[in-house]
Amino acid sequence: MIPLRQQEFLDRVVPRIAAEERVTAVALSGSLAHGSPDAFSDVDLVLAVPDEQHAAVMADRLALIASWTDLAVGFTGEHVGEPRLIVTLVGPPVLHVDFTFLPESQFARVVGRLHPLYGADEVLALPPPVLEPAFDAQWIEDRFWVWVHYGATKLARGELFEALDTLAALRSLVLGPLASVRAGAEPRGVRRLESIAPEDAVALRATVAGYDRSEAAEALRASVALYRRWRPSGVTQRAEAEELATAFLHEAIA
Template sequence: MDAPSLHSRFLGDVLPRIRQDARVAGMALTGSIAGGRCDVYSDVDLILVVDDEDYDAVMRERLVLIGSWTSLVAGFTGEHVGEPRVIITLVGPPLLHVDFKFVRTSDFAERTEDPEILWDRDGLLAGALARQPPVGVAFDLQWIEDRFWVWVHYGATKLGRGELFETIGFLTYLRETVLGPLAARRVGAVPRGVRHLETIAPEEARSLRATLCGYDRHEAGRAFLATVDLYRRWSDADEATVERRHHAEKLAVQYLHDIIDQDC
């Protein structure tokens, strides 16, 4: 672990306090710190491994427990990111974003990447990782292709109606769901939306600038066409393994052009 001083001080303070709870079997670190990619702006992503028989009780006490471990400023559960086991917090001051993920000992081995074990009470964490390898998150290009041209038509209807806030938001969705992951795959990186693209895929990040726009109908149309162009080019590498929806593509792109041409 090579963390900035604020992050290191937090971990040095919180670990002894967590270890005092006999229900906690161990503690691990994930995210950018564990991966050696952290900086002063990084979050701290912690996994608290709890004995199965005590898990429900700990889950009910999570915010109180976190408040006894550190200076809790605010915290809430992570349902909005599909992970209700996580408590997303600010601690401090100085302010630091920390995610506390509570998992059962029997579930700890289910992961997409290996964490860094900070403390392992009885060797259970290391044993679980040794017995079961991580399972990476697959990026399913066929799933994208089956939906992309429907999405293009949907976005074009918002542009045609003049709902520019909706259009701009939908272009952001396509960057995060489609183009960002494709850009990461082009450089052999793990797809994570548009995270870190400026660093890991600078050439692709420059190309993505064309998909940005201001609150202007013509700019939004140009950005939408750029989005379609990048999808076509960046997904071509997997042409042999993907069943292309050419008929849907032709009709949706023509519809988009018709919308864009309305004011020309």
């Protein structure tokens, strides 16, 4: 069930979006689509735009959003690798609302994982592109030991803020997704990991450190140990990189 504030926003805004002829479908993503929202949930809207008009709509996005709702501030989503995203605060009442503008061909690819609000049936009639895998264990293995080495260099230099950021990245990009997949859930960083995989979430506490060199060192060691324990079978292990990175980590700690 969608909380009242978010539902009132949708009731008010979706008809205005539907009146824009260049938007052919609207769907919900995030917790509102996955059935576990609460009063603090963001509203994640995914909009379909004809492929040939996508560039023009991308240029007009902030003006369009301001015409649909009371826009306090908005910015593009390059910080999360998604330039088609506009992150906003709207209100009053204040809400965090994400608007992602996709070409129809790409919307058709993902609409099965969304909750359609308007027009999706028409867009579904388009032939979808070939789906890419949502989780790639080899992608993780090919990068993990470089990231461990990077964290160890920050630890050795005494750059503890950088080391702590590396630990957070390892949880978000590697350990959280692995724990989610182990529990049969979609990998989404560490989102809702406490309820998705409670036992693994307890184990993940060992990778959290305060601003303390010895704590950060133990957290890096724990990250390596958890990855080795949770690494899926079937990946091509980068044994040489693993040996070099872990040896360097032990040297940095010493």
